Amino acid sequence: xxxxxxxxxxxxxxxxxxxxxxxxxxxxxxxxxxxxxxxxxxxxxxxxxxxxxxxxxxxxxxxxxxxxxxxxxxxxxxxxx
Numbered sequence: 001x002x003x004x005x006x007x008x009x010x011x012x013x014x015x016x017x018x019x020x021x022x023x024x025x026x027x028x029x030x031x032x033x034x035x036x037x038x039x040x041x042x043x044x045x046x047x048x049x050x051x052x053x054x055x056x057x058x059x060x061x062x063x064x065x066x067x068x069x070x071x072x073x074x075x076x077x078x079x080x081x
Contacts, residue, residue: 004032005034006034006036007034007035008037009025009036009038010038011038011041012052014051014053015052015053016050021038022057025038029060029061030061032061033061036058037058038059040053040055041054
């Protein structure tokens with residue numbers, strides 16, 4: 001990570017773990033003192049029907065933790081659609 005200023009992460013995190021997704025992205029930004037650009041898959045897992053988190057975000061290593069607004073294309077953390 002020497003010299004890195006940005007970490008880019010693509011993920012297919014499942015919606016029951018929405019709180020974990022945001023926590024981990026913000027933690028990586030804070031502990032490495034770099035911006036983290038995280039792309040989260042949107043939609044539904046075909047076998048289980050569980051929805052993906054979506055919630056793409058950019059975490060600032062120096063910003064206080066605050067919730068990110070959802071877009072209309074992202075599924076709710078408690079639904080499978």
